[in-house]
Amino acid sequence: MPRRLPDKHAPGGFRPLARQRHIHILSQLAAAGTVQVGPLARDLGVSEMTIRRDLVDLEQEGRLTRIHGGALDTGTNRRTVIDRDEPLFEARLQRQHGAKQRIAAAAARLAAGCKTIALDVGSTTLLLARQLHGENQAKIFTNSLRIAADLAAHAAEVYLPGGRMRRDEMSIGGRTAVEQFQDLWFDIAFVGVSGITTGGIFDYSFEDVDMKRVYLRRSSIKAVLCDASKFDRMSLVHIAPLSGFDILITESPPPPHIAKALAEAGVRVDIVAGAD
Amino acid sequence: MPRRLPDKHAPGGFRPLARQRHIHILSQLAAAGTVQVGPLARDLGVSEMTIRRDLVDLEQEGRLTRIHGGALDTGTNRRTVIDRDEPLFEARLQRQHGAKQRIAAAAARLAAGCKTIALDVGSTTLLLARQLHGENQAKIFTNSLRIAADLAAHAAEVYLPGGRMRRDEMSIGGRTAVEQFQDLWFDIAFVGVSGITTGGIFDYSFEDVDMKRVYLRRSSIKAVLCDASKFDRMSLVHIAPLSGFDILITESPPPPHIAKALAEAGVRVDIVAGAD
DNA sequence: ACAAGATTTCGCACAAATTCAAACACGTTC
DNA sequence: GAACGTGTTTGAATTTGTGCGAAATCTTGT
Known part of the structure; x- marks a missing residue:
């Protein structure tokens, strides 16, 4: 051979x-x-x-x-x-990444020193979570598995509600979950939205809205994270009127009519200057 | 020469x-x-x-x-x-990987057709979860974030208890979590252990034991997953006596005295033949 | 879109080659 | 001569290569 x-x-x-x-x-x-x-x-x-x-x-x-x-x-x-859906999520994480990163950084500064922090589901809130790695004496509450997993390796105390997991967002929702969190009280809550108009804030996810409402109802400071692409966009579900939260963190000034409505509702608007 | x-x-x-x-x-x-x-x-x-x-x-x-x-x-x-982010857990996943894989496969066969499945925290149960990707009409209950995240992309309905997350294991434990699961009833539960003797099964994790007990108490079939390295090893906490579960799935026959005790306790022992 | 055929890949079984380890032989040192 | 280290022989164990049927994947035709 x-x-x-x-x-x-x-x-x-x-x-x-x-x-x-x-x-x-x-x-x-x-x-x-x-x-x-x-x-x-x-x-x-x-x-x-x-x-x-x-x-x-x-x-x-x-x-x-x-x-x-x-x-x-x-x-x-x-x-x-x-992670079949990961491309989807990763893509969303990339979109407007610079803006989201700056918003997250501003939010993290706002959260500094808070003892109990609530984090909604979403890509911006995930970025925020990563900025909170240092806050190791805070208790962090979230219904997002992604955020929980990300915080796990770090020093924070993380709490989750129980219930059924949504496949696409890897979040926990439902009546049980809401019940578990609605008796708590948070120093500050960060909520993401998919649209904001003079009529209030909106989200496209039916299942997550109840939890967002809990976050907004049960915290001393209610902050909404929102990049500029969300202005004047309505979405499936109405979460709350503009008077339902205290601070809007965004990366560029809202259009005049929304700015006016926000001012009338007593919402403080934090604009993080964009470098790019 | x-x-x-x-x-x-x-x-x-x-x-x-x-x-x-x-x-x-x-x-x-x-x-x-x-x-x-x-x-x-x-x-x-x-x-x-x-x-x-x-x-x-x-x-x-x-x-x-x-x-x-x-x-x-x-x-x-x-x-x-x-070396990824989780040296500890990854290392445990590697150890005895072949045996664990076979045990997981046998467990998956046992779970086929079950409507409600409970999965304990652990590396063997994670491998089992991956084998359950097909079971898309089952409801799966687990207190392990790793398992939940792994199942997320697939067809199963996944439920988690609420509570504080353990950093190292990424599991959810505590009184609240236990309370949420103890009113449920599972068709089958899979529990991992870190030691087994004639006196019963043991685990080294204080926090996870309560949940293991719930799994064993509240299911029709109580299965323990256990590779051969666990025989005759005691550990920090006693979970249950041998009579506390129905089936032991392992990859090689237990030593005679344990085999005898298992038989007396009415435990069925499934041995998955090792190829290597 | 589905099925039939072509192609590639897989994995078992057996043969060939390599490597291992035990037993014994040889030389050196004390 | 006993103790020790080394080389050689020999049969067993391990590893690797090849042939061939089965399975998986890709291609093509309708």
């Missing part, structure tokens, strides 16, 4: 040991996210069957996920397969 | 003995991370058998890890590419 292997008994060139192959595979995986059986076999100078056996081993160790033709990084797997 | 050693067997001096070879092996190891028997034998001018004996010695001293064909630096073994 003809030898297809590159000269393996060359003095300097060692043929790959099982463990060396494993390391090579994992590093390729870390670099590219995926590997294929064919190229790996060529790179390492062994047969495809051997590569397959390596992949089986590594999968059993949980280091990768095998697929037809190769394997995926477990991390990549998590991004692509498990 | 011609002697390739530089003749150091001069009468007064010491010979190139084990000690020198060991040093050479270790320095090679430090440089490359791995060594192979053949090249070492050639470099040092000794037989492969001698190298093997050296490697055995060095392994006994804990300086390296022997593998087929050579040896690995003890550090290289571990120092691969994974």
Whole structure:
């Protein structure tokens, strides 16, 4: 039989040991996210069957996920397969990212020193949560699993209500959840909206509105986070009139008629200057 | 065979003995991370058998890890590419991964068709959750945020209790949480443990035990997931006696005295055959 | 959109090659 | 001569490669 292997008994060139192959595979995986059986076999100078056996081993160790033709990084797997809706959410996180980041930063300054903080579901509030990593003596209440998971690694005390989880937003809603939070009292609450008009604030999510109302009803400072794209936009559900909250944090001045209505309702408007 | 050693067997001096070879092996190891028997034998001018004996010695001293064909630096073994945000949890997920995976698969078969499923906190139960992605008409109850997040993208209805989140495990515990689940009734509950003896099952986490007890009290089928490393290990908190659950799913037969106690307690033992 | 065929990939089974470890032989040192 | 380290032989264990049928994926045609 003809030898297809590159000269393996060359003095300097060692043929790959099982463990060396494993390391090579994992590093390729870390670099590219995926590997294929064919190229790996060529790179390492062994047969495809051997590569397959390596992949089986590594999968059993949980280091990768095998697929037809190769394997995926477990991390990549998590991004692509498990979080099917993540692109959606990530996209929303990217949209107006600069503005949201500045709004979140301003909100974090407002929350400094507060002992009990309520955080609504949403991309802006998630950014806010990340700014709160330092506030390790505050109790933070949220119905967003994303926010809770993000805060978990840090010093804050996090509390969640119980109930059914919404798939797309990874939030907890429903009667039970509302009941659990409506007896509490927060120093400050941050609520996201999907629209604001002279008539009040709106959201497109039916399920989350009840919780937003609780946040606004049960806190000393009621802050609404809202980038400029939300002005004059109505949405599915009316959350509250403009008099239902105290502070609006946004990144550019609202149109005159809304500014006037806000002033009449006694709402303080914080505008964070935009650099870009 | 011609002697390739530089003749150091001069009468007064010491010979190139084990000690020198060991040093050479270790320095090679430090440089490359791995060594192979053949090249070492050639470099040092000794037989492969001698190298093997050296490697055995060095392994006994804990300086390296022997593998087929050579040896690995003890550090290289571990120092691969994974380190994500949760070293602790990820590490636990890796440990005994094959066994846990098989246990999870068996558990998933057991849960097939159940309408209400309770999942405890833990790495094995997380793997089980991933196997339940198909069960989209089941309601799944869990106090683990990790499990909830993992199931979010898929078809299941997921319910969480409310309460304070534990940072390390990302689980929800406390009186409130327990109260919310203790009025429910589950078709089947899966509980993880950190130890099992003739006296019952144990866990090291003070906070999660109450919830485990609720799961076991409030379900028709009470299943305990347990890899073989847990046998005869006691832990901080006693969860329940052996009579407190119905099925033990494990990957290798328990030692005789535990098997006897399990039989007397009426516990069915499911052993999932190990392939590796 | 669905089904049939073509192509690739998979994984089992067995053979070949490599590696391991035990047992014994040899040489050196004390 | 006993103790020790090393080399060699030999049979077992491990690993790897190849052939081939089965399964999965892709392509094509209607």
